[in-house]
Amino acid sequence: MAHDHAHHHDLPTRFYLFGGKGGVGKTTLAAANALRLAAAGERTLLVSTDPAHSVSDLLEARLGAEPTAAGENLWAMEIDPQADAQAYVEGIREDAQAAVSKAVLPALDRHLKLAVQAPGTAESALFDRFTRIMEWCPQRFDRIVFDTAPSGHTLRLLTLPSMLGAWVEGLQAQRAKVNKLQGMWRSMAGVREPEREDRVLTRLRQRAERFAQARHRLHDESVFHPVLQAERLPIEETARVIEQLRDTHIPVGALYVNRLWPADESSAFVTERVAQQNEYLAEIRERFARHELIEVAQSARDIVGRAQLDALAARLSAPSAG
Ligand SMILES: Nc1ncnc2c1ncn2[C@@H]1O[C@H](COP(=O)(O)OP(=O)(O)OP(=O)(O)O)[C@@H](O)[C@H]1O
Numbered sequence: 229m230a231h232d233h234a235h236h237h238d239l240p241t242r243f244y245l246f247g248g249k250g251g252v253g254k255t256t257l258a259a260a261n262a263l264r265l266a267a268a269g270e271r272t273l274l275v276s277t278d279p280a281h282s283v284s285d286l287l288e289a290r291l292g293a294e295p296t297a298a299g300e301n302l303w304a305m306e307i308d309p310q311a312d313a314q315a316y317v318e319g320i321r322e323d324a325q326a327a328v329s330k331a332v333l334p335a336l337d338r339h340l341k342l343a344v345q346a347p348g349t350a351e352s353a354l355f356d357r358f359t360r361i362m363e364w365c366p367q368r369f370d371r372i373v374f375d376t377a378p379s380g381h382t383l384r385l386l387t388l389p390s391m392l393g394a395w396v397e398g399l400q401a402q403r404a405k406v407n408k409l410q411g412m413w414r415s416m417a418g419v420r421e422p423e424r425e426d427r428v429l430t431r432l433r434q435r436a437e438r439f440a441q442a443r444h445r446l447h448d449e450s451v452f453h454p455v456l457q458a459e460r461l462p463i464e465e466t467a468r469v470i471e472q473l474r475d476t477h478i479p480v481g482a483l484y485v486n487r488l489w490p491a492d493e494s495s496a497f498v499t500e501r502v503a504q505q506n507e508y509l510a511e512i513r514e515r516f517a518r519h520e521l522i523e524v525a526q527s528a529r530d531i532v533g534r535a536q537l538d539a540l541a542a543r544l545s546a547p548s549a550g
């Protein structure tokens with residue numbers, strides 16, 4: 229695997245993130261790379277959020293929300309972001325129930341019902357899930373490949389740890405203050421209660437620690453591979469993604485330029501198509517000169533099933549990938 233990025237510490241790359249516009253080939257390339265890592269003897273987990281169950285189809289395995297064996301050294305799981313968001317909000321409700329008075333519970337419930345649908349909730353839930361999955365490494369798995377959602381969402385997800393970290397710390401300070409006040413009132417009223425750690429506070433603290441850990445690991449042990457096609461919109465999207473990733477301190481690895489048409493002199497259409505593609509390729513080489521490019525040829529057919537995925541993975545590891 230390419231290492232054209234400099235990590236701040238000499239930790240191995242453990243987390244691989246694939247991002248890019250819809251349909252550029254994120255799932256396909258994430259799965260092919262997971263196969264390569266597994267073939268190299270690394271215990272590899274492929275995590276997909278693809279709602280179309282395309283990873284199940286690619287690996288020809290029945291996958292679920294927990295890691296399922298999908299070959300030698302290979303495990304995979306498919307997360308349902310909607311179900312996750314539901315469970316996430318339910319967890320928040322349980323915490324909140326313990327913390328607020330009964331009178332405000334109906335209002336809280338109404339609020340949380342809306343929160344499940346709110347934009348941002350699914351991302352928060354997903355990031356929460358990602359941070360838990362990251363903790364499985366390196367004990368359970370050597371490498372984890374994330375087939376992420378399209379880049380807009382992914383990016384918000386990736387910038388979340390720092391925001392949420394600050395938010396949780398603020399909340400923590402606030403609750404500590406409230407608890408201290410309550411303690412003072414109790415002792416003034418002569419109520420003697422053993423000091424017991426507030427459940428909400430404990431959970432917030434654990435979450436903040438987990439997020440901080442994930443933030444460090446995204447910085448030190450991760451690589452983000454943009455996937456694009458030699459076309460106008462994916463190029464602009466990739467430029468945006470790389471710009472935003474700079475702020476999140478997640479190293480950018482090789483760019484996968486996918487679905488490159490092979491030349492065919494006998495067809496005027498294909499010749500024209502390839503000429504335009506070469507113009508875009510030249511632009512990609514110039515604009516992303518600091519990054520390694522991995523060119524991937526367009527196959528005549530969609531890549532479905534294990535045999536075709538294996539063939540693609542082999543193509544990627546060949547010296548002249550493409
Ligand atoms: N190099 C290739 N040659 C031929 N077909 C390809 C190639 N790469 C991807 N495809 C096909 O293109 C389609 C989209 O690929 P894929 O599902 O990997 O994209 P994606 O970026 O994950 O999409 P989404 O944003 O919807 O999750 C699939 O049918 C896949 O088989």
Ligand SMILES: [Mg+2]
Nearest residue numbers: 254255278282
């Ligand atoms: Mg996909």
